[in-house]
Amino acid sequence: MLKVENLQVYYDAIHAIKGVSLDVSQGEIVTLIGANGAGKTTILRTISGLEKAREGKIEYLGKDITSLQAHDVVKIGISQVPEGRRVFTNMSVTENLELGAYLSKDRKAKADSLKRVFEHFPRLYERRTQIAGTLSGGEQQMLAMGRALMSKPKLMMLDEPSMGLAPILVRQIFSIIKEIHKEGTTILLIEQNANMALSIAHRGYVLETGKIVMQGSVQELLASEEIKNAYLGGEAAHS
Amino acid sequence: MTITQQILQQLINGISLGSVYALMALGYTMVYGIIKLINFAHGEVFMIGAFVGFFSITKLDMGFFPAMFTAMIFCAILGVLMERLAYKPLRNAHRVAALMTAVGLSMLFQNLALAHSWIGASAKGFPQVFPLRKFELMENVTISSDRILMLVIAIFLMIALQFIVHKTLMGKAMRAVSLDKDAARLMGINVDKTISFTFALGSSLAAAAGVLFALNYGIVVYQMGLLPGLKAFVAAVLGGIGIIPGAMVGGLLLGVTESAVSAAGGSMFRDAVAFAALIIMLLVKPTGLFGKNVREKV
Numbered sequence: 001m002l003k004v005e006n007l008q009v010y011y012d013a014i015h016a017i018k019g020v021s022l023d024v025s026q027g028e029i030v031t032l033i034g035a036n037g038a039g040k041t042t043i044l045r046t047i048s049g050l051e052k053a054r055e056g057k058i059e060y061l062g063k064d065i066t067s068l069q070a071h072d073v074v075k076i077g078i079s080q081v082p083e084g085r086r087v088f089t090n091m092s093v094t095e096n097l098e099l100g101a102y103l104s105k106d107r108k109a110k111a112d113s114l115k116r117v118f119e120h121f122p123r124l125y126e127r128r129t130q131i132a133g134t135l136s137g138g139e140q141q142m143l144a145m146g147r148a149l150m151s152k153p154k155l156m157m158l159d160e161p162s163m164g165l166a167p168i169l170v171r172q173i174f175s176i177i178k179e180i181h182k183e184g185t186t187i188l189l190i191e192q193n194a195n196m197a198l199s200i201a202h203r204g205y206v207l208e209t210g211k212i213v214m215q216g217s218v219q220e221l222l223a224s225e226e227i228k229n230a231y232l233g234g235e236a237a238h239s
Numbered sequence: 240m241t242i243t244q245q246i247l248q249q250l251i252n253g254i255s256l257g258s259v260y261a262l263m264a265l266g267y268t269m270v271y272g273i274i275k276l277i278n279f280a281h282g283e284v285f286m287i288g289a290f291v292g293f294f295s296i297t298k299l300d301m302g303f304f305p306a307m308f309t310a311m312i313f314c315a316i317l318g319v320l321m322e323r324l325a326y327k328p329l330r331n332a333h334r335v336a337a338l339m340t341a342v343g344l345s346m347l348f349q350n351l352a353l354a355h356s357w358i359g360a361s362a363k364g365f366p367q368v369f370p371l372r373k374f375e376l377m378e379n380v381t382i383s384s385d386r387i388l389m390l391v392i393a394i395f396l397m398i399a400l401q402f403i404v405h406k407t408l409m410g411k412a413m414r415a416v417s418l419d420k421d422a423a424r425l426m427g428i429n430v431d432k433t434i435s436f437t438f439a440l441g442s443s444l445a446a447a448a449g450v451l452f453a454l455n456y457g458i459v460v461y462q463m464g465l466l467p468g469l470k471a472f473v474a475a476v477l478g479g480i481g482i483i484p485g486a487m488v489g490g491l492l493l494g495v496t497e498s499a500v501s502a503a504g505g506s507m508f509r510d511a512v513a514f515a516a517l518i519i520m521l522l523v524k525p526t527g528l529f530g531k532n533v534r535e536k537v
């Protein structure tokens with residue numbers, strides 16, 4: 001469904017992504033894990049059209065989308081839940097969700113999307129008139145996910161949805177990701193919390209300073225000594 | 240004339256003058272909100288709007304309202320072109336570059352007007368399109384029909400703007416882009432189009448303000464945008480730059496203060512008042528009346 005080939009991204013002189021290739025098949029949950037500054041966010045931003053690739057190719061459903069503008073990437077069914085949630089803090093929950101369906105002209109379809117989001121996130125329904133900036137971190141994460149769902153994406157990319165949330169909320173968020181996946185949305189999930197990510201994914205990639213250093217099925221990754229030491233060790237001991 | 244009558248009279252004068260400042264301040268504030276640029280050519284859009292209205296009436300024999308509407312459309316297009324040709328290429332440049340461009344555009348428009356054979360250096364009388372009537376609200380407190388018209392149209396346009404910004408999808412996109420461009424893009428919002436739309440809205444309000452101003456003061460001249468432009472900028476800062484209700488309140492407040500000062504015998508200081516107010520506001524509350532004291536994002 002999504003195929004990234006030899007992606008190279010620069011921030012001026014900083015070579016952030018050094019030839020990354022990865023692919024996501026329809027119906028999969030694929031995770032991309034890596035430490036701070038590895039380049040995970042940059043990859044998602046480039047797929048979404050927010051950063052330009054210097055080299056390489058991004059293909060989606062057989063079409064080259066490497067140089068598509070960000071608003072057109074949403075149009076073809078790829079939505080992103082950005083790092084740090086980025087909800088529109090001065091607007092109500094409902095207004096945020098409406099903006100998620102910005103490109104949809106069909107009132108009925110919009111109403112259906114809204115209903116679906118409120119089913120996944122009853123909490124958002126309770127808070128629908130509240131200003132987004134006054135929501136808790138967990139609620140803002142739900143709003144960011146709900147907003148990304150409003151465009152009925154075929155591929156949903158999430159950038160560290162667990163960031164800064166209490167463990168119980170993280171579990172809740174992850175079970176909702178599984179629900180969304182069950183309803184037919186393909187998922188590309190970025191995480192630093194490798195334990196959680198590998199617990200719901202089918203396959204994973206490990207990114208280190210702009211390069212993929214390992215890839216494979218969840219079982220393979222979990223079995224790897226390097227992964228255990230670098231990404232699971234501390235956390236596994238705690239949980 | 241009693242003190243109360245005086246105060247009421249100045250309040251009426253101030254509010255109607257202030258409504259023009261408010262209309263213009265909205266343009267400054269919306270553009271600032273969306274691209275963090277003080278568009279110093281906004282005063283010239285006001286002037287050009289006044290002239291388009293003037294020529295629509297005198298050369299094309301239009302009625303007042305069609306003329307004002309023509310001016311609004313003309314300036315909406317002008318605003319979009321200005322942004323596309325002058326500001327967009329500088330969007331990633333240093334802010335000072337865009338600011339200097341704005342000052343340059345302002346001078347360019349003034350000089351083009353000055354050089355134009357239809358306009359030139361001398362002031363022209365704006366036709367008295369409606370028979371002028373004075374209404375006595377109470378003893379010694381009057382308001383002219385033109386002022387009522389100015390006030391009514393200004394208020395109508397401000398309500399229309401509030402409706403656009405809060406109830407339409409384009410308005411919501413404008414607010415989203417003002418707040419977070421990347422997040423807006425991820426919603427599928429075309430940021431360039433939204434910025435163009437903002438310039439179109441702001442410029443058409445300036446055009447309406449220009450025509451109303453010309454009707455009330457009875458003249459059009461190539462420099463007419465200078466002082467109202469600066470004052471509207473002050474009004475926008477007073478209310479809190481980037482904040483729409485702030486621009487409305489700032490405009491009205493400035494109009495009333497000016498009228499009060501001239502009534503108190505300080506008409507020499509009338510123009511200085513705006514700038515004194517600006518300095519005081521910047522010292523006391525730099526974010527303006529409606530501004531939240533948020534730290535600037537780095």
Ligand SMILES: Nc1ncnc2c1ncn2[C@@H]1O[C@H](COP(=O)(O)OP(=O)(O)OP(=O)(O)O)[C@@H](O)[C@H]1O
Binds near residue numbers: 034035038041083
């Ligand atoms: N706007 C930018 N300008 C310059 N350098 C940047 C910019 N954004 C990211 N970088 C650099 O690019 C590299 C990759 O950053 P990126 O944000 O993609 O990492 P990440 O894996 O998402 O990290 P984190 O887990 O902290 O979110 C880092 O070295 C970072 O400093």
Ligand SMILES: [Mg+2]
Binds near residue numbers: 083
């Ligand atoms: Mg990141």
